Amino acid sequence: MPQKSDLPQGTLDLLILKIIALGPVHGYAIAQRLEQVSRGVVQVPQGSLYPALHRLENRGLLAADWEDTESGREAKFYRLTRKGKTQLETEAASWQRLIDAVGLVLKLSEGGAE
Amino acid sequence: MNWWQRLLRRKKMEEQLEKELRFHLEQHANELIAQGYSPDEARRQSRLALGGSEQVKENCRDARGTRWIEDLLQDFRYAIRMLRKQPGFAAVALLTLALGSGATTVMFTVVNGVLLKPLPYTEPERLVAVHGHSDSWNTAVFGQQNVAYLDFLDCQRSSRALEMAGFVYSGGILGEPGVPEYVERREITPELFSVLGVPLLRGRAFLPEEDRPGGAPVIILSYSLWQRRFAGDPRTVGLSVVLDDKNYTVVGITPPRFQLDGEEGDVFTPLGQDTAKYLQNRRAHPVNVVARLRPGVALPQASAELELISRQLTAQYPDSNKGRSFVAIPLRPDVGDVRSTLWLLLGAVGLVLLIACVNVASLLLARAVSRDRELAMRVALGASRGRLVRQCLTESAVLGLSGGALGVLVAEVGFRPFVQLWPGTLPRAEEIQLDGRVLLFALTASLVSGLLFGLAPALRAPVREVEQALRAGGRTLVASSRRLHGGFVISEIALAVVLLVAAGMLGRSLLRLSSLNPGVNTRNVLVTRMALSPAALAHPEGIRAAWQDVLARARRVPGVHSIAAVDTFPMRQGENQLGYWNTPAVPPENQQPLALATSVTPDYLKVMGIPLLKGRFFDDHDRRGSDAVIVIDEVLAQQAFGAEEPVGKRLWIPEMSGPNWSGGNDPLLVVGVVGHVRHWGLARDDQAPVRAQFYYPFAQVPDGALRRWSELMSIAVRTSIAPLMWLTHCGASCAEPLVERPGIKLCMKFALWSSSRVIHWRGSGSSCCSLAFLRPWLCCWRVSAFTACWLT
Numbered sequence: 001m002p003q004k005s006d007l008p009q010g011t012l013d014l015l016i017l018k019i020i021a022l023g024p025v026h027g028y029a030i031a032q033r034l035e036q037v038s039r040g041v042v043q044v045p046q047g048s049l050y051p052a053l054h055r056l057e058n059r060g061l062l063a064a065d066w067e068d069t070e071s072g073r074e075a076k077f078y079r080l081t082r083k084g085k086t087q088l089e090t091e092a093a094s095w096q097r098l099i100d101a102v103g104l105v106l107k108l109s110e111g112g113a114e
Numbered sequence: 115m116n117w118w119q120r121l122l123r124r125k126k127m128e129e130q131l132e133k134e135l136r137f138h139l140e141q142h143a144n145e146l147i148a149q150g151y152s153p154d155e156a157r158r159q160s161r162l163a164l165g166g167s168e169q170v171k172e173n174c175r176d177a178r179g180t181r182w183i184e185d186l187l188q189d190f191r192y193a194i195r196m197l198r199k200q201p202g203f204a205a206v207a208l209l210t211l212a213l214g215s216g217a218t219t220v221m222f223t224v225v226n227g228v229l230l231k232p233l234p235y236t237e238p239e240r241l242v243a244v245h246g247h248s249d250s251w252n253t254a255v256f257g258q259q260n261v262a263y264l265d266f267l268d269c270q271r272s273s274r275a276l277e278m279a280g281f282v283y284s285g286g287i288l289g290e291p292g293v294p295e296y297v298e299r300r301e302i303t304p305e306l307f308s309v310l311g312v313p314l315l316r317g318r319a320f321l322p323e324e325d326r327p328g329g330a331p332v333i334i335l336s337y338s339l340w341q342r343r344f345a346g347d348p349r350t351v352g353l354s355v356v357l358d359d360k361n362y363t364v365v366g367i368t369p370p371r372f373q374l375d376g377e378e379g380d381v382f383t384p385l386g387q388d389t390a391k392y393l394q395n396r397r398a399h400p401v402n403v404v405a406r407l408r409p410g411v412a413l414p415q416a417s418a419e420l421e422l423i424s425r426q427l428t429a430q431y432p433d434s435n436k437g438r439s440f441v442a443i444p445l446r447p448d449v450g451d452v453r454s455t456l457w458l459l460l461g462a463v464g465l466v467l468l469i470a471c472v473n474v475a476s477l478l479l480a481r482a483v484s485r486d487r488e489l490a491m492r493v494a495l496g497a498s499r500g501r502l503v504r505q506c507l508t509e510s511a512v513l514g515l516s517g518g519a520l521g522v523l524v525a526e527v528g529f530r531p532f533v534q535l536w537p538g539t540l541p542r543a544e545e546i547q548l549d550g551r552v553l554l555f556a557l558t559a560s561l562v563s564g565l566l567f568g569l570a571p572a573l574r575a576p577v578r579e580v581e582q583a584l585r586a587g588g589r590t591l592v593a594s595s596r597r598l599h600g601g602f603v604i605s606e607i608a609l610a611v612v613l614l615v616a617a618g619m620l621g622r623s624l625l626r627l628s629s630l631n632p633g634v635n636t637r638n639v640l641v642t643r644m645a646l647s648p649a650a651l652a653h654p655e656g657i658r659a660a661w662q663d664v665l666a667r668a669r670r671v672p673g674v675h676s677i678a679a680v681d682t683f684p685m686r687q688g689e690n691q692l693g694y695w696n697t698p699a700v701p702p703e704n705q706q707p708l709a710l711a712t713s714v715t716p717d718y719l720k721v722m723g724i725p726l727l728k729g730r731f732f733d734d735h736d737r738r739g740s741d742a743v744i745v746i747d748e749v750l751a752q753q754a755f756g757a758e759e760p761v762g763k764r765l766w767i768p769e770m771s772g773p774n775w776s777g778g779n780d781p782l783l784v785v786g787v788v789g790h791v792r793h794w795g796l797a798r799d800d801q802a803p804v805r806a807q808f809y810y811p812f813a814q815v816p817d818g819a820l821r822r823w824s825e826l827m828s829i830a831v832r833t834s835i836a837p838l839m840w841l842t843h844c845g846a847s848c849a850e851p852l853v854e855r856p857g858i859k860l861c862m863k864f865a866l867w868s869s870s871r872v873i874h875w876r877g878s879g880s881s882c883c884s885l886a887f888l889r890p891w892l893c894c895w896r897v898s899a900f901t902a903c904w905l906t
Contacts, residue, residue: 027134028141047165050135051173058179066130076134 012052014095017080017088020062026075027053053078061087124180131174135167185501189508196509203481204513207474211517214470215563216524217463219556223529225456226555227546233447234371234545236311237406241445242413244269244278244403244420249437249704261440263385263393265427266401269440270303272423275416276405276442279306281374282385282393283402285825289356292343297380299357301388309406317351317366325386333362334382337370357381371544375402376448396434404445416442449541462616467563469609474517475567476602478510482571506572507565514564515557522548522556570598633791634684635723638675640831641683654817657824661812665715668829675832678718679812682710683828684791691804692769696754698781700766709750709806710793711770713815713823719788721832729761729786737813742770745786750806760784770810782810 019025019033030053031046056062061084067077080088142160147153164170175181197204232238246259261269261280270278281302288297304320307313315337324332333355335344344350353364362383372378385393385401392398407416424439482489489502526548533543540546651657661679669677682690693706700706716732718724727748736743744765751760764781771780791807792799799805815823 026137028138031138045165046138046163047170048173050131050138050170051177054131054174055177058177073137074133075137076130 011095012048013056014088014091016049016052016056017061017084017091020078021080021085021088024065024067024077024079026069026077028075030078056084060084124184127178131171135164135170139164139167185504186508189505190512192505193509193512197512200481203477207477207513208517208520210470210473211514211560211563212520212524214463214467215518215521215556215560216528217521218460218467218559219518219521219525219552220528220532221456221460221463222555222559223525223548223552224532224540224546225460226549226551228449228456228540228542229453230551231542231545233445234373238445240407241310242276242405242407242416242442243445244276244405244440244442246399247439247441260399261401261403262396262399262434263401264396265399265435265438265440266303266403268427269403269420269423272426273405273416273419275408275411275419277305277309277408278403278405279303279309280385280401280403281306282388282400286358286381288339288343288381289359291353291355295343297339297357298377300374300379300382301385302382303385306382306404309404311406312369312372314366315369316348317364319366320384325384327387327389329384329387331360331362331387332365332384333357334366334368335364336368336378336380336382337372338378339380340367357383376541396431405442413442413444447542452541462613465609465613467559469606469613471563471567472602472606472609474510474513475570476599478513478567478571479599479602482506503572507568510568510572511561511564514560514562514567517563518556518560521560522553525552525556570602630792630796632684632796633724633789638833638835639721639723640833641828651821651824654820657820658813661715661824661827664829668831673833673835675834676717676720677829677831678721679715679827680718680830681713681812681823681826681828683830684722684793692767694750694754694808695766696763698766700768703768706768707753707806708804709746709808710804711767712807712809713812714809715812718809718830721830722791723832724791725789727787727789728759729784731786731788732809732811732813734813736811738816740814742780742782742814743785743811744782745788745809746784747788747790747807749790750808751787753806760787765808 015034015037016030019030019037025033027050031049034049053062057064057078060081062078063081064076064078066074069075139157139160142163143153143156146156146159151159161167233241235241243258244261246261246265248259263280263282266278266280269276270280279302281300284299284301286297286299288295302320304322304325307319314334317334320332320334324330335350335355340346340350344353351364351367354361355364356362368382392400405416407413420440420442424435428435428438492502493499529546529548533540533546536543665677665679668674690711691708692711693700693703694709695701695706714732716734716736719726719731729745731745732743744767746754746760746765754760754765755763761784763784765784766781770782788809790805793807794802794805812823812827
C-alpha cells in the first residue's frame with residue numbers, strides 16, 4: 001500500500017467541484033469517486049467531506065435537491081450552480097498555473113545542478 | 115438561502131443533515147455487506163470511516179455560517195440567567211452603569227441639540243449668511259456687519275449664484291384686538307420663507323407687489339403670538355390687526371418654533387413698505403442677509419460673484435461704498451461661548467462613565483474569580499479559549515446594554531432639569547430632545563463600555579492549569595488577578611482625582627466670581643423695557659415730557675425706592691461703543707480707543723448702587739442748552755488721563771458732536787468719576803476688549819436722535835420690597851390703569867436676565883412667583899420685566 005499524503009489546503013473544494021461538475025451526485029457517491037480518482041494516493045477523510053459540501057452550498061457554489069436514487073431511496077443530490085462553474089474554472093486554471101510554475105522551478109534547479 | 119433564513123430553518127436543516135449522514139452510512143454498510151462483511155461489522159466499519167458522526171455534524175453546523183449567532187443567543191440567555199441568579203450583583207452593577215451612562219447621555223443630548231443639529235431649514239448646508247465688510251470696521255469688537263438695504267437690493271438683482279433674502283430687526287406696539295403689547299417685529303423681504311425653505315403654517319408669504327412703499331399693508335404672525343393672542347383660531351388669517359396705529363391684514367402664520375437668527379420674533383411685515391430714511395442710506399447697514407446657493411453653485415463661486423458686485427458698487431457709489439465688500443459664510447446657529455463649556459462637560463461625564471466602568475470591571479473580576487471552576491469545567495469539556503472569552507464578553511455586553519437602556523431613561527427625565535438649571539439661557543434649548551442620534555450614541559457608548567469592563571475578566575478565562583483550577587475550587591485569588599485589581603483601583607483613583615481637581619477649580623472660580631464686585635448692586639433691582647406710543651413720539655418736546663411723566667408716575671408706585679431710565683443697562687448687549695480722544699487732534703476712526711457710552715437720567719447711580727468717586731453726577735440742570743457733560747468710570751479716567759485729575763477735563767467724542775449730534779465740535783466736560791461696572795459679566799469683563807465706560811445725560815440727547823433713543827430706553831427700578839413681590843403687585847394691576855390718569859395701561863413681559871441672554875417669560879404676574887426657586891445665587895442674575903406700552 002503506497003503511503004498516503006494529506007490533501008493540500010484548498011484542493012478538497014476543487015476536487016468536489018470537479019466531481020459534481022460531471023453531473024448531479026449525492027454525498028456517498030462523491031466520497032467513493034474521490035477515493036477512486038485519487039487512487040488511494042491522497043487521504044480524504046470522509047468526515048471532512050460533508051462540512052465541505054455544506055460550506056460550498058452556503059457559498060452558493062452548489063445547489064442541492066432531494067431526489068430518489070436508482071434503488072428508490074431519497075438522497076441529497078448536489079449540482080453545480082452557475083457561480084460554482086465559474087469558480088471551478090478559475091480555480092482549475094490557477095491550480096494548473098501553480099503546477100506549471102512549480103514544475104518549471106524544479107526543472108530549473110535540475111538544470112542548474114548539471 | 116440567507117444566513118437568517120438558515121437560522122430560521124434550523125430545525126429542518128438539522129433533520130436533513132441527520133438524514134443525509136444516515137443515508138451515507140447505510141449505503142456504505144450495504145456495500146460492505148455485499149463484499150461479505152457481517153451486518154454488524156459493516157455498520158461498525160462504515161461508522162469508523164466517517165468518523166464520529168456528532169463531530170461531523172458539529173463541523174457541518176459550523177459550515178452553515180450561523181454558528182456565531184446561535185452561540186450569541188445561547189450566551190445571551192445564559193447571561194440573563196446569571197444576572198437573575200445574583201440580583202445583588204446585578205443591581206449594584208446596573209445602578210453604577212445607569213448613573214454613568216445616564217449622565218453621559220444627558221450631556222450628549224444637550225450637545226447634540228445645541229451643537230450638532232443643523233438649522234431647522236430645508237437643506238441648511240446650502241444656506242449662507244452674507245455680511246458686509248469694510249476696512250474701518252472692527253469685527254473683533256462689533257461682530258459681523260450687516261448690509262445696507264440699497265446694497266442688498268443691488269446684490270439681489272445682480273446675483274446669479276445666490277437667492278437672497280433679508281430682514282431687519284424692529285419693534286412695534288400691537289394694539290387691536292386685545293391688550294396693547296410691545297412685539298418683536300421683523301421687517302422681511304418677500305423671498306425670506308422660500309429662501310429658507312420654510313412653508314408657512316397657514317396663509318401665504320408676502321407677494322413681490324406688497325414689498326414696495328404703498329403696497330397693501332399685510333402682516334405675518336408668529337406661531338406663538340397666534341397661539342397667545344388668537345388662541346390658534348384658524349380664522350385669524352384675513353383678520354385685521356393694528357400695529358403702531360396702522361391697520362394690517364393677517365396673511366400668514368409661521369410654523370411652530372420658526373426662528374430667525376435664534377429668535378422667534380412676533381410679527382413680520384414687508385421691508386419694502388418701510389419708508390424710513392435710514393433704509394435709503396448706503397452708510398447705514400441694518401439688513402441681515404441670508405441666501406441659498408442656487409443648484410450647482412459652490413460657495414467660492416458665490417463669494418467671487420459678491421466680490422465682483424461689491425467692486426461695481428464701489429465704482430458706482432464711491433462716497434458710501436469705498437472699501438466695502440460682501441462676504442458669504444455658511445449659515446450656522448449662533449451658540450455663543452457655550453461650545454467649549456458643553457464639550458468640557460461631556461468630557462467630564464465621560465470620565466464619570468469611565469469610573470463606573472472600572473467599578474463594574476472590578477465587580478466582574480471578583481465574580482470571575484469565583485467562577486474559575488465553572489470555566490475550567492468548560493475548558494475540560496472542550497470549549498476553546500475564544501469561546502469562553504466570547505461568552506464573558508456577551509455577559510458584560512448584556513450588562514452594558516441594560517445599563518445603557520437605564521441611562522436613556524435617566525436622560526429622558528434628566529435633560530429638562532439640566533437645561534433649566536443652566537445659568538442664563540442655553541442657546542437652541544428648544545432643539546434639545548432625545549432622537550435617533552442620541553439613541554445611537556447611547557447604544558454605542560453602552561456597548562463600548564460593556565466591552566471595556568468585560569475585557570479584563572474575559573481575558574483571564576483559564577486555559578492552562580485547568581486541573582488546578584478544578585481542584586482549588588476557585589477559592590484563591592491568583593496573583594495576576596490581584597495585580598489587575600490593583601490596577602483598577604489605581605486608575606479609578608486617578609480618574610477621580612482628575613474630576614476632583616476639575617471640580618475644585620470650578621468651585622474656586624465660582625467662589626472667586628462671587629467675591630468679585632460687579633460694580634452694581636443688583637439686589638432688588640428690576641429692569642423694564644418700555645416704549646412710548648407713536649402719538650407721544652410725534653415731536654421732541656412731547657418725548658421729553660412723556661419720559662419725565664413716566665418716571666414721575668412710576669416713582670409714586672408703592673414699593674419704589676428709586677427709578678431711572680437707561681439705554682444700555684449693565685450686561686445688556688448693545689452697540690454703544692464710541693471712539694474718544696483727550697485732545698482736539700482726534701485720530702482716524704479705526705485708531706480711536708473705545709468706551710461704552712450709556713445715556714441715563716439723574717437717579718441712575720442711586721438705582722444701580724454705583725459709587726460716585728469724584729465730582730458730581732448729573733442733575734436736572736444738565737439739559738439741552740447747558741454745557742454738554744459726561745461722567746466717566748475709573749477705568750476711562752485711568753486710560754484717558756492717567757494720574758491726572760479728570761474732573762474738569764474734556765474729552766472729544768466724534769460720534770457725540772458734529773452734524774448728527776449737537777452740531778458743533780465741542781468737547782464734553784467731565785464732571786465726575788464713578789466706579790467701574792463689570793458690563794461684560796463677572797468673569798469676562800477683565801478680558802473684554804472695551805472696558806472703559808462713560809455716562810451722558812438722557813436730557814442732553816439732541817432732538818433728532820430722541821425718537822431712536824426712546825425706542826432703546828429701559829427703566830431701572832430699585833424696590834424697597836422684594837422685587838418679585840413688587841412684580842406681583844404690578845402684574846395684578848396690569849389690567850388696571852397703573853396710574854390714575856385714564857387711558858394709561860401697562861402690560862408686561864417678564865424676563866429673567868443673565869449675563870448674556872434673556873429667557874422670555876410671558877404671562878401674568880403670578881407666574882413670576884414660580885421663578886422664586888431660581889434664586890439669584892450669583893450676582894449676575896437679575897430679574898427684569900419687559901414693559902410694553904403706555905397709551906397716552
